Amino acid sequence: MPETEFATTLVVLDLTGIFVFAVSGALVAVRKNLDLFAALVLGGVTGLGGGFIRDVLIGATPPAALADWRYLLVPIAAGLLTFFFHASIGRLERVITLFDAFGLALFCVTGALKAVDYGLEPLPAALLGMVTGIGGGMIRDVLAGNVPVIFEGVVYATPALVGAAVAVLLDRTDLPLVVVAAAGFSTCLGFRLLALVRGWRAPLPKGPANV
Amino acid sequence: MPETEFATTLVVLDLTGIFVFAVSGALVAVRKNLDLFAALVLGGVTGLGGGFIRDVLIGATPPAALADWRYLLVPIAAGLLTFFFHASIGRLERVITLFDAFGLALFCVTGALKAVDYGLEPLPAALLGMVTGIGGGMIRDVLAGNVPVIFEGVVYATPALVGAAVAVLLDRTDLPLVVVAAAGFSTCLGFRLLALVRGWRAPLPKGPANV
Amino acid sequence: MPETEFATTLVVLDLTGIFVFAVSGALVAVRKNLDLFAALVLGGVTGLGGGFIRDVLIGATPPAALADWRYLLVPIAAGLLTFFFHASIGRLERVITLFDAFGLALFCVTGALKAVDYGLEPLPAALLGMVTGIGGGMIRDVLAGNVPVIFEGVVYATPALVGAAVAVLLDRTDLPLVVVAAAGFSTCLGFRLLALVRGWRAPLPKGPANV
Structure with missing residues (x-):
């Protein structure tokens, strides 16, 4: 794939990831019976929050989404759509979960590689990649x-x-x-989908927690 | 109005906004029966938090309030006053709401114009203006x-x-x-006061949220 | 004490502080019956969060803990140990509280002096020292x-x-x-331990909070 096509593909994937994450944020707002504004804010922070945390920590300010206004339109559109058509969108839960896995796989790779670009060592870079993928959802919650x-x-x-x-x-x-990006992406996506299909659960603490 | 007078007016307005926001933060602490320290922290983050988020995102670090220690005394004073005289201050609810609208109107304008100064485009700058106005209250909550x-x-x-x-x-x-600042300020203030007087509410999601 | 020995002592103390804070974070996860990943995240943010807030606010990015990967291994180890041996570790509550006071005393001093190094005035620097000490625990909660x-x-x-x-x-x-560091450290540690031994409590608001 030539460089420019790869770059365009990346932007399209990136915007898709932001869109799906923003839908999940706006759905949380609707399900808590919060107002339109909450749907937009929760959509926005879910879609963009992980990248904001990464960029602030590595000193890449202002974050990309604030430097390019088109990045802001995507979560706004996702928030509005979700707020007004939540009944239909809520029924797409399985589709959303699938796209969400795509977003996660994309964000963890782009986040990690950006951290490497800013001079971070492998372990912190990988952690920041994870934070890029999960940070928005944590702020949402x-x-x-x-x-x-x-x-x-x-x-x-x-x-x-x-x-x-x-x-x-x-x-x-x-x-x-x-190749590097595709390998990281596929690993995360495959792992996440396997976990979903097989119903894997993270280990819970064993025995009583003596409070 | 000459430049210096305008600047002085801005600082006085800014400190007034921080003070009123800090009072609202400290009142939340008192009403939750939290301790004096919580009143000071919640007062501080409510008064200064929105500006901190903006400054961190646009890379204007350290934030103005940390570079000028006088900015820190205002929320501390507001927190102490509110903690020890909350009964009297709580009765001033309507006055506080009025001043709070002033603070909001001021912060959204100064926040947005600062973001423009740091090179942000109109849409991100307007959003950061809003964040400057509402961010402190969100951290408080x-x-x-x-x-x-x-x-x-x-x-x-x-x-x-x-x-x-x-x-x-x-x-x-x-x-x-x-003129620019006054127009933005008046728009926000008038809109907010109208919403209060008329009892406007933001739209809530319609129909059942199929959880 | 020669300079290098002092520096080594500082790093050892710093890592000890991060470790103990991380244990307290992971214990909160276990006691809420959250999963292994939560223990690691809560351990990590408790150990490193205060320093992250300070570094982001003063513009010292990336934070030290992201620039030196060894700093990341300590909270990971603390999280794993706490998750798998929480019953034993929970019984060490008093020891943890004691070490936690050491961590607090250390972080407030190193945090404040770093802020001074970055040009902050005394009042903001002291506040950032406090934030370095308490910020991680606040994010944890x-x-x-x-x-x-x-x-x-x-x-x-x-x-x-x-x-x-x-x-x-x-x-x-x-x-x-x-001497400067030792004096600040001893003041915080002595004050904190006295408060623990004497059962001091911060003042709560008096009278009814007229909600």
């Missing part, structure tokens, strides 16, 4: 007054971390960037 | 264990966004800064 | 869906503020850095 869903047994962050790690490690080889 | 009040139908963020947008758009004309 | 424990009468933030203030003020004299 905290703002909506929920404990983050990914704390309660869902296998979600680990695929992001593993996918990010694969990308970071392959990035140190001579492989072309497309 | 999350720290106090509440869902942000602005998520539950209050018309609060929209006036801030509209006021910020007016300021950002007029700033691209040849109008003097005083 | 918010993510776990709790109101921050330090809002409910615990004498915890005040020792951190006083210790940080002592360090910042002595730093303006000709005293050697070791």
Whole structure:
């Protein structure tokens, strides 16, 4: 694939990821019976929050989504659509979960590679890739007054971390960037989908927690 | 109005806004029966948090309030006063709501214009103006264990966004800064007060949210 | 003490502080019956979050813990140990509280002196020292869906503020850095331990809060 086509593909994937994440944020607002504004804010932070945390931590300010206004239209559109057509969108739960896995796989890889670009070592870069993928959803849950869903047994962050790690490690080889990104992406996506299909759960603490 | 007088007016308005926001934060602490320290922290984050988020996102670090220690005394004073005289201050609810609208109108304009100064385009700048106005209150509510009040139908963020947008758009004309700021300020303030007087509510989702 | 020995001592103390804070974060996860991943995240943010907030606010990005991957291994180890051996670790509550006071005393001093290094004035620097000490625990509590424990009468933030203030003020004299740091550290630690032993409580609001 030529460079420019790859770049265009990346932007389209990126906007798709932001859109799906924003839909999940706006759905949380609707389900808590919060107002239109909450749907827009929760949509926005879910779609963009992970990247904001990464960019603020690595000093890449202003974050990309604030430097390019088109990135802001996507979560706004997702928030409006979800608020007004939530009944139909809510029925697409399985489709949303699938697209969400795509978004996660994409964000963990682009987040990790951006951190590498800013000079971070492999371990912090992989962690920041994971944060890019899961950060928006965590802010969404905290703002909506929920404990983050990914704390309660869902296998979600680990695929992001593993996918990010694969990308970071392959990035140190001579492989072309497309291959590096595709490997990280596929690892995260495959892992996440397997976890969904097989119903894997993250381990819970054993025995009584002596409070 | 000469430049220096305008600057002094701005600082006085700014400190007034921080003070009133800080009072609202400390009142939340008192009403949750939290301790003196919580009143100071919630006062501080409510008064300064919106500006902190903006400054961190646009890379204007350290934030103004940390570079000028006098900005820190205002929320501390507000927190102490509110903690020890909350009974009297609580009775001033309507006055506080009025001043709070002033603070919102001011912060959305100064926040948006600062973002423009740092090179942001109109849409992100207007959004950051809104964030400057509403961010402190959102952190306050999350720290106090509440869902942000602005998520539950209050018309609060929209006036801030509209006021910020007016300021950002007029700033691209040849109008003097005083006029630009005054127009954005009045728009937000008028909108917010109208919403309060008329009892406007933000739209809530329609129909059952199929959880 | 020669400079290099002092530096090594500082790193060891720093890692000890991060470890103990991370244990407290992971214990909150276990006690809420959250999963392994939550134990790691809550451990990580409790150990490193205060420093992250400070570094982001003063513009020292990426934060030290992201620039040096060894800093990341400590909270990961603490999270794993706590998750798998929480029954034993929970019984060490008093030891943890003691070490936690060490961590607080250390972080408030190193945080404040770093802020001074970045050009902040004494009052903001002391506040950022306090934030370095208490910020991680506040993020932990918010993510776990709790109101921050330090809002409910615990004498915890005040020792951190006083210790940080002592360090910042002595730093303006000709005293050697070791003495400055030791004085701030001892002040915070002594204050915190006295509060624990004597059962001091922060003042709660008096009279009914007229909601």
